């Protein structure tokens with residue numbers, strides 16, 4: 001990436017910082033590589049990303065030990081030649097001694113797997129002694145076969161020994177952020193914890209326009225707190241606001257709910273499990289008409305068949321069972337409420353029942369956003385809810401939702417838009433007229449600070465609260481809008497915990513009279529401010 005293009009990248013990132021900041025997000029910078037196991041667990045071992053696209057390596061500097069092992073593994077040893085076996089055995093035992101010493105010294109990982117590998121090698125060697133002797137006595141093929149099998153056992157066990165930790169370049173950011181959430185006890189921060197990060201991700205995919213092996217994401221996650229549908233809607237509203245600010249062309253938001261994956265009672269599958277069963281059965285019936293990839297997926301992951309772009313399969317897929325007909329009552333209600341909350345915020349969407357996403361951690365809400373000028377790789381953003389992921393990684397039960405924007409594609413689409421502008425000097429749509437909030441420092445108990453907490457009470461006030469949040473954010477203020485109505489006392493407590501400086505109180509009286517109550521949390525002073533003057537009032541007070 002070269003100048004002047006890097007200028008565009010910087011301005012896109014600056015705009016993200018500004019917009020996300022007004023929603024109360026703070027930046028996290030997770031490491032570029034993490035233990036492979038983390039991604040395998042979070043994203044899923046059967047997914048394309050983990051099973052074939054990760055750049056993984058063993059983190060160690062023991063080249064000579066590796067070469068020695070390679071020698072032991074490629075050597076052939078005849079069952080009928082005792083002297084040959086003796087030499088081999090000696091050499092392997094000497095190697096094991098060195099590995100044990102390095103393990104004791106803490107230079108190579110002292111893991112149960114490594115210890116098991118050493119024991120397995122020794123056991124195989126012992127049995128080889130016997131098998132070899134029996135072969136010499138009887139000269140039967142069976143004896144030779146046993147010997148060869150044991151030799152294979154030695155080699156496999158040697159190969160399974162790890163000289164260092166197995167690491168991977170991150171293929172995505174969510175897993176690492178959840179790992180950090182656990183490691184840094186962020187469940188003790190005031191909830192919800194809202195984090196974003198920028199940076200390179202790595203996937204060994206077939207490169208083409210808009211698809212690279214090193215690509216960049218702008219990632220945002222909301223962790224902890226409730227799973228109220230208002231949170232789903234707000235996260236989506238935030239990314240749509242960001243795209244609107246950039247004037248990204250041809251933005252289309254698609255949403256779906258993929259239910260939850262829990263088991264039902266009395267062995268009867270419910271929700272997503274029931275759907276997967278029905279889908280698999282339906283796919284079995286049309287198996288002959290499907291391509292090889294989809295045929296394989298009937299067994300491994302039938303949901304992925306819905307992703308197929310194969311022309312010949314489209315007609316068949318259109319006739320498959322739809323997940324919406326299988327959602328349990330809770331998931332159905334949640335989805336309906338997400339849609340209502342999007343409507344309240346004026347966010348336009350289309351529903352796409354085939355949107356299942358290629359990572360295992362999702363449940364309920366999933367969404368994708370496409371933009372113009374990108375050809376076949378036109379998804380600029382993908383995301384969804386992932387309650388349970390933090391717990392799966394060893395943390396406490398935690399709600400989660402987030403998204404990642406493909407920054408390379410975002411930039412490509414903006415550049416295409418630039419070409420569309422026929423004349424005149426093209427100027428970036430991004431304006432920095434709203435400087436980022438001057439509030440620095442976090443909440444008192446750790447976490448990210450806020451300028452304004454909107455305490456709204458009564459369903460009628462929600463519409464006014466959503467509109468107020470938008471106005472304040474447009475003015476660059478960091479705003480927390482609780483997703484559900486709260487009692488007055490609880491709201492003020494939350495505002496305090498988050499380190500908010502002002503609480504905007506919106507009850508039915510305030511909405512009816514247009515006179516809003518603003519409370520300065522430091523001294524408890526309370527004032528009535530006219531609806532039209534609130535932004536200016538807060539901006540003046542904040543400095």
Ligand code: HAM
Pocket residue numbers: 171172173174203205210211212213214215216217219220221359379380381382383384386401402403404405406407408409
């Ligand atoms: P994802 O759909 O795998 O989701 O990736 C998100 C976005 O990254 C895609 O929509 C695309 O724009 C971009 N992207 C993916 N692969 C490539 C590539 N090889 N080259 C260029 N761009 C690419 C995730 O990664 C999830 N972690 C999103 C998320 C966050 N869900 C919850 N929180």
